[in-house]
Amino acid sequence: MNGFILINKPPGITSFDVVKKVKRLFKEKKVGHMGTLDPRACGLLIIGLGKYVRLEEYILRLPKTYIVEILFGVSSDTYDREAYSFFYEKEKKQIDLRELEDVLKYFIGEIEQTPPPYSAIHIDGERAYNLARKNISINLPKRRVIIYESKILDFNKSMNKALIEFKVSSGTYIRSLVNDIGKKLNIKALVSFLVRTQIGHLSVNQSVSYSKLKETEINNLLLSPIEVLSFPVYQTSKDEEKKILNGNSIESRLFQDGEYVSLINAQNRFIAVGKVIGNTIKPEKVFP
Template sequence: MASHGILLVDKPAGLTSHDVVARVRRAFGTRKVGHAGTLDPMATGLLVIGIEGATRLLTYVVGADKTYTATIRLGARTSTDDAEGQIIDIADGERWASVDDAAVMAGIRGLTGSISQVPSSVSAIKVGGKRAYDLVRAGESVELAARPVTVSRFEVLAQRREDGFLELDVIVDCSSGTYIRALARDLGDGLGVGGHLTALRRTRVGGFAVTDAVGVDALDGAVTLAPAEAAARVMPVLHVTADEARDLRHGKRLSGQSGRLDAPAVAAVDPAGDLVGVVEARGHDIKSVMNMPEVQA
């Protein structure tokens, strides 16, 4: 029987997130595998994979904040806002005249905090039931609506001037739904020289870190996180008695107990350390909104 838990995988460049899911399915002998948040083929880093019943937890992982390291090349725009696309504009010397370190830092400050961001047109967002990137590849023009995101850290780690371009190695902490390609594009546009992403690595998703992940060549026999441990990394924990666990699993409410919750979604864990499910307040009661399959002895 396949493991029942969360697997952290360090995706290499060149593979799609779906490719990684397919490899996990083969390694664990189950079709019931999903992931919390796609990475582009050019990107590397953390994929949070759910196996068997733990796929139910992925809904609560998708919205977690994330950390990325990236390289932004200023001085050129591409059709995809990253190095995979065609170069559509290169800044000449005149456009570089006002781009000094102070201007770059001011541009970064303007893209930090609560901002409105237009996602890249080659994103996986659906437009009329189709992925935006599929429409773009089919030659259609795609206009995506701006959406609010939060960039809590946008920091330059190193910079290099090469062949008429300025490359910035950056680290970004951001809310779910933030596009790092769009940050590169908007920074370049704001400076008047254009910009795109040349490297991207996701190092954290909520309480999960890439340093704890396994490579795609080490999936056979890889150890998964138990659902209770995984849930504790993305939400508070409520320890319940055996009787309370039974009631929650059977769809009953814990009457008058909502004061025990300190967040909208909380992981209920039974005395054996198993995840009962995710609970929330309903009036004065506690109700399970997602039950995990019971562990078989």
């Protein structure tokens, strides 16, 4: 069984819990998620099955859209409500809408952020969250990410809350972004709710509910790599297919240098991901 399933993950379970359920229900050994969600977060999770699990690196690069509820006036050690310690403002502070709009503009574009202490990043072979639980001080390396868009969907000054939609690059930690927004506003802030609504061109509206997985025929859920990857498609001739499956490049002047392409054969079967180098397409991942 080869393909992808779009699943709407509920809060309270891990991404690996979803993987285990798919393995159990559909009797497939090779299953993996294409980008994790925190246990408290919900929304779109792409699950790969069979040989297409190998396409994870390309799907991870796709931009993502989140809707986050930010609670101002309180922060935590995890930057969200799934916390061990909470920290409150000594005096009641409130922000106004104009302040928030100005700060959000500051974070548009390429920014540098530090991942949360409670994250799945490996530090000397151990997860950062395990070290944090042991009160071991660590310096997490900063990373450059891109905030493409931000939109205020709702703002409640009296409740000190805001609902904001962010479109971001791969690798962006929304919890860190919210923490940094709070610092820029000179007020404590944390994530009180988070939902991922989109990965690339795929929407949570196309997904199946986690609770309904067992009631749904797997064949009705499976998407092909062409449907999931956002690459242009190139149909190969028989001779070109042989070259691609043998790991050899083919000539093409249809695409831009550095672009990725989904390669299909004459029967419209997906056979490879190729990268355009000059006037050639070099296969990177081949599926005989």
